[in-house]
Amino acid sequence: AQRVTQPEKLLSVFKGAPVELKCNYSYSGSPELFWYVQYSRQRLQLLLRHISRESIKGFTADLNKGETSFHLKKPFAQEEDSAMYYCALRSSNTGKLIFGQGTTLQVKP
Amino acid sequence: NAGVMQNPRHLVRRRGQEARLRCSPMKGHSHVYWYRQLPEEGLKFMVYLQKENIIDESGMPKERFSAEFPKEGPSILRIQQVVRGDSAAYFCASSPPQKETQYFGPGTRLLVL
Numbered sequence: 529a530q531r532v533t534q535p536e537k538l539l540s541v542f543k544g545a546p547v548e549l550k551c552n553y554s555y556s557g558s559p560e561l562f563w564y565v566q567y568s569r570q571r572l573q574l575l576l577r578h579i580s581r582e583s584i585k586g587f588t589a590d591l592n593k594g595e596t597s598f599h600l601k602k603p604f605a606q607e608e609d610s611a612m613y614y615c616a617l618r619s620s621n622t623g624k625l626i627f628g629q630g631t632t633l634q635v636k637p
Numbered sequence: 638n639a640g641v642m643q644n645p646r647h648l649v650r651r652r653g654q655e656a657r658l659r660c661s662p663m664k665g666h667s668h669v670y671w672y673r674q675l676p677e678e679g680l681k682f683m684v685y686l687q688k689e690n691i692i693d694e695s696g697m698p699k700e701r702f703s704a705e706f707p708k709e710g711p712s713i714l715r716i717q718q719v720v721r722g723d724s725a726a727y728f729c730a731s732s733p734p735q736k737e738t739q740y741f742g743p744g745t746r747l748l749v750l
């Protein structure tokens with residue numbers, strides 16, 4: 529079964545602290561994984577995708593096939609990072625996205 | 638490019654009424670995906686359409702829900718005889734060819750009284 533799990537509903541850190549948002553997946557085949565972010569009162573937008581291996585707004589994520597994980601990391605959190613973060617898996621058949629439950633990141637001053 | 642547009646942004650219906658949700662994809666995009674987000678849950682795939690074709694409706698409830706994407710005009714998600722459990726945020730996303738990045742609309746928040 530195809531599934532994405534984000535075990536934390538809420539992650540609260542202080543500004544400047546490291547952040548790791550966890551994502552685990554279940555998928556038979558080669559997964560294509562994404563992180564989407566939703567800032568307050570804004571639409572869902574793509575943050576990064578594993579195949580591009582880039583860093584956006586200081587965030588990185590590495591696909592670990594052995595642990596079936598795609599955790600999102602940032603070494604020093606900023607207050608403007610406060611948002612809802614969704615990990616998603618794309619089905620290779622039709623391109624539909626399978627989302628995790630989402631994690632709210634709260635960065636305190 | 639105005640981005641993916643959805644209307645209405647908020648919709649209130651009484652039980653038994655019909656709800657029509659519209660999605661206008663980004664210019665040049667011919668693929669539309671609909672997702673539903675129930676309270677306290679993540680987004681769940683409902684249906685994937687190309688112009689005049691339903692490609693994957695594996696996430697659509699078997700009854701009362703239908704979707705279309707005509708040759709001209711927006712994609713429509715239609716819910717007949719709404720029930721309280723249909724209250725949710727409905728998001729539409731569009732992409733150019735399949736497997737490209739999906740761009741999301743702002744969502745329609747449906748409340749069934």
